[in-house]
Structures are given as structure tokens and as C-alpha cells.
Amino acid sequence: MGKIHDRLKAGQQRQHTVTVDARVAHVLASMTGKSRVVDTARRMSVFLQDLDRVRADRSLDTAGRHFTMQRLATEAKALGLKGRWNLLCNRTQCLRTPAVWYNRGSYAFYCEDCARELNRVNARDAENLKPGTPLCRKIVNAEEAADLHCMS
Numbered sequence: 277m278g279k280i281h282d283r284l285k286a287g288q289q290r291q292h293t294v295t296v297d298a299r300v301a302h303v304l305a306s307m308t309g310k311s312r313v314v315d316t317a318r319r320m321s322v323f324l325q326d327l328d329r330v331r332a333d334r335s336l337d338t339a340g341r342h343f344t345m346q347r348l349a350t351e352a353k354a355l356g357l358k359g360r361w362n363l364l365c366n367r368t369q370c371l372r373t374p375a376v377w378y379n380r381g382s383y384a385f386y387c388e389d390c391a392r393e394l395n396r397v398n399a400r401d402a403e404n405l406k407p408g409t410p411l412c413r414k415i416v417n418a419e420e421a422a423d424l425h426c427m428s
């Protein structure tokens with residue numbers, strides 16, 4: 277009884293302490309329907325807490341970390357947090373932030389490491405398609421990022 281009660285209590289506290297992270301505010305702003313927004317906000321907040329926890333957990337071995345990060349990446353994708361400006365990198369198993377590098381091929385945003393890697397491996401194709409313009413470029417302006425989201 278004690279354990280179940282504690283777990284329920286922990287669950288309740290978790291619900292009550294959920295705050296909408298600034299990182300997800302602009303995603304939520306684009307949604308309609310209050311219950312969906314609240315549901316999504318809760319899922320996003322739980323996701324962000326899990327991500328912070330996994331990043332800080334030094335006890336996970338490589339396989340455990342890999343499995344957990346894969347699960348989190350799937351959830352991030354389902355929540356629409358991947359590939360959006362200033363949120364999570366669009367690369368399948370990458371959960372780095374901030375994703376501020378725009379890929380004009382996939383119309384999505386990537387972290388700096390992944391963007392530089394994509395620019396490196398696609399240098400020749402990018403040069404052939406649009407000379408002098410790399411595949412990914414850094415976007416620092418939120419309005420420009422919003423315009424790019426609208427176009428994709």
C-alpha cells in the first residue's frame with residue numbers, strides 16, 4: 277500500500293509540477309483545441325524531464341543509453357520537437373539542441389555537429405545544385421526561421 281500510494285503521490289506531484297517549457301511554447305502556439313494542447317504540453321514536459329534525467333544519468337551503460345535515447349528520439353518525433361528551429365536536431369538518433377541550422381534539402385533544422393557533417397558529406401551535390409551555398413546554414417533570427425517553417 278505504501279509503495280502504491282507513494283507512486284500515486286509522485287505521479288500527482290509530477291502532474292502538478294509540469295510547466296510548459298519555453299522551448300515548446302511556439303509549437304503549442306500553432307495548435308488548436310485546448311485538450312490537445314494540454315495533453316501535448318504534458319507529454320512534452322515529461323519528455324524534457326526524461327531527456328534531462330537521461331543526460332545526467334552516469335550509471336547507464338552504452339546499450340542502455342542507446343536504447344533510452346532511441347525511445348526518446350521516437351517520442352520527440354511524435355511530439356513534433358525534432359527538426360524545428362531552436363528545438364531538437366532532426367537527425368534520427370540525435371537529441372541535441374539547439375537545432376538552428378537549416379537544411380534546404382530536408383526543410384528541417386539540425387544541431388551544429390550534424391549540420392557540419394551533412395555539409396561535409398554533401399558538399400559536391402550542394403555545390404552543383406546551388407554554387408556557393410552549403411546544404412545547411414545557421415539561422416539566428418526567429419522570424420526568418422518562422423518563414424522557413426511556413427515554406428516547408
Ligand SMILES: [Zn+2]
Binds near residue numbers: 389390
Ligand atoms: Zn544533431
